[in-house]
Amino acid sequence: EVQLVESGGVVVQPGGSLRLSCAASGFTFDDYTMHWVRQAPGKGLEWVSLISWDGGSTYYADSVKGRFTISRDNSKNSLYLQMNSLRTEDTALYYCAKGGPVDTAMGRWGQGTLVTVSS
Amino acid sequence: QSALTQPRSVSGSPGQSVTISCTGTSSDVGGYNYVSWYQQHPGKAPKLMIYDVSKRPSGVPDRFSGSKSGNTASLTISGLQAEDEADYYCCSYAGSYTFDVVFGGGTKLTVL
Numbered sequence: 701e702v703q704l705v706e707s708g709g710v711v712v713q714p715g716g717s718l719r720l721s722c723a724a725s726g727f728t729f730d731d732y733t734m735h736w737v738r739q740a741p742g743k744g745l746e747w748v749s750l751i752s753w754d755g756g757s758t759y760y761a762d763s764v765k766g767r768f769t770i771s772r773d774n775s776k777n778s779l780y781l782q783m784n785s786l787r788t789e790d791t792a793l794y795y796c797a798k799g800g801p802v803d804t805a806m807g808r809w810g811q812g813t814l815v816t817v818s819s
Numbered sequence: 820q821s822a823l824t825q826p827r828s829v830s831g832s833p834g835q836s837v838t839i840s841c842t843g844t845s846s847d848v849g850g851y852n853y854v855s856w857y858q859q860h861p862g863k864a865p866k867l868m869i870y871d872v873s874k875r876p877s878g879v880p881d882r883f884s885g886s887k888s889g890n891t892a893s894l895t896i897s898g899l900q901a902e903d904e905a906d907y908y909c910c911s912y913a914g915s916y917t918f919d920v921v922f923g924g925g926t927k928l929t930v931l
Contacts, residue, residue: 737865744822745857745865745908747920759918795864804853804912804920805870812864 733799
């Protein structure tokens with residue numbers, strides 16, 4: 701069974717940094733593109749970032765470009781999101797999602813980890 | 820990229836059919852056959868229902884179907900059931916020189 705378990709969400713002050721993790725199991729992790737998608741409280745979904753199966757290609761939404769860095773460790777079946785220069789508008793539930801059946805779709809999602817940016 | 824436009828809410832009675840629209844531009848919905856749809860129940864993670872405009876992942880009932888015409892994609896749910904009540908989000912590839920994905924604002928489906 702595919703499982704994606706996010707962690708690392710906490711309350712952080714504006715301007716602070718945070719690293720989210722996503723532990724994957726139940727599938728061959730290094731066969732798949734991975735995404736981060738976020739959802740502000742009571743709001744819709746917003747795509748954040750994508751990383752290719754080998755980590756060689758990374759892409760970001762304009763809203764996080766230059767502040768967030770996506771990475772993966774295929775030896776640990778883990779996905780990461782380094783978040784710097786956090787803003788109040790980054791407050792959201794952050795989901796990791798497995799790409800598939802095509803890279804432009806998110807075939808399986810974790811339950812999310814909540815990041816709150818507040819002073 | 821601006822969010823895709825969806826109706827805030829739709830409703831239907833059990834057994835009926837409903838259609839949710841998703842309007843974008845020629846830079847996203849109209850430019851690529853990479854539209855996907857997600858179902859989200861309250862407090863739960865989203866679930867992929869349709870990808871590549873009209874393809875269903877394994878396990879998704881064939882009551883769910885997708886289509887596209889021009890810059891507007893649609894999700895049709897036939898034979899409505901109580902468990903279909905949820906939020907639905909469309910999503911489209913929107914990259915030109917780089918990878919980019921844009922979601923719609925979401926539609927609340929109420930089963931009367």
